[in-house]
Amino acid sequence: MAAMDYSLTAGGKRLRPALTLGVSELLGSEITPAVLKAACAVELIHTYSLIHDDLPAMDNDDLRRGKPTNHKKFGAGMATLAGDGLLTLAFSWLSENELPELVRLRLIQALAKAAGPAGMVAGQARDIAGEGHHLTLDQLRKLHAEKTGALLAYSAVAGGIIAGASEDIIDILRAFGKAYGLAFQIKDDLLDVTATEAQVGKEVHRDAEAHKNTYPGLLGVEGAKQALQVALNDAKAARDALATQLAVNPVILDEFLGYFED
Template sequence: MTKSVSDYQQQINDYLSHFVRRDIDQQTLSDAMTYSLMAGGKRLRPALTLATVEMLGGTIDQAVLKAACALELLHTYSLIHDDLPAMDNDPLRRGKATNHVRFGAGMATLAGDGLLTLAFQWVSENGLPERTRLRLVQALSKAAGPAGMVAGQARDIHYTGTKLNLDQLRYLHRQKTGALLRYAVMAGGIITNQNQPIMKALEAFGASFGLAFQIYDDILDVTSTPEQLGKATHKDAGENKNTYPSLLGLDGAKEQLDKALDSARQDQEQLNQLTGHSFAGYDEFLAYFKA
């Protein structure tokens, strides 16, 4: 039986707080890396990996935790770099001053670099079988790199001020946001050594979840206050960024969110049928979009 999302969050926070500083060899850098890493956050990505492992009949041990938590290191690097003056120049993240405001742009850049490289150390240096570690490294490299998240960020910059159509917007966010969420789900399948049909179904669920996540984030930017989100809001419209509300209006964006969630539930049912296991553990993740 899978745990609750809050149980996974606690496991992840405990692991990060106990182990991350052990691999950092400079005090200011350590402070900057842990400042953003331990500033809060939902831990949805590694939690998705842990939940998937358990739903597929696997066990969460120290090796699995280390591999899963590597994704949170990488995700945090992307947030630090995204907030930099040369990128979005955001002053607030999770209700706190962003890393470059606290430590300066140079140290913030290095903190992101440190988290990125440490992520690959953790995903390749754990107690999982060698073939599993190699598959995780390859999958994470593709998800985070110039054909995945980095490409999505580049598209976001390149097309700022240029209106995209719906298919183009979906593709941008499939890379920018969806790539790491797809990987989070697929990593659970890699760790438990699933066959190709199950891996495809996991990828489909991760893609649907990732799309819903981005649409929901776009909606919150329009409907929430900085106090509610812990970061600046209404920035996308001011910077002429491509978002679902800007393209479709708020009602149209909500309709697309409902479609993405329906797709995720269909993927969830397919996983139930393919594996003979219950994937009801995904219900709590999908409920995130109703909060």
């Protein structure tokens, strides 16, 4: 389906599958074709969410990664179907590979929870419902934990599931992913205020125009930067906790944290 391929191959950081692969390799898992396929399933979910997020009924954006958004290229109906197709294909990729059955089941359950009404979908719903209303800091943190943090937490946890990590390690990975996800969303909020369209590949200043709740909107730019540092400190604490549990230094997590260095 051309509309699915258009958004999936439009570029992007591939941050989520990269995190899964990095964690699984750190914990001793070999990157086989089955592992790669399972790790990339989360990118299908992420891409579907961007397509739907850009639709006229939601953010009504014209640009994504420097190109016309899916609905601008193919129309709203086809864009909706492209997102639906990527969502369902993700679970095919998790179930139809050669990973052990229990691993596949755990990944399916974890991704369904992270992407569904207990995770990303809930965050998107809070985002829409909150437009025009002033959320508290706790409410905004909850929104971001679901909207952005859930998939990033899944991505870290998925690497542990693939590698057969202990529940203690899984818990640390989840904490890292949640903190990293919050930091990622705060930075995204800041970029909407401080960056140019050319730098981010999409229209800027859209959050304020749409009366969305953001960290800069609630705390100001400097307050948002301080909140970003707190989230990064939490991520680094989880990274350090993981280091105490492993025989190797989790330097791969430092590479992901490097995204936030100016």
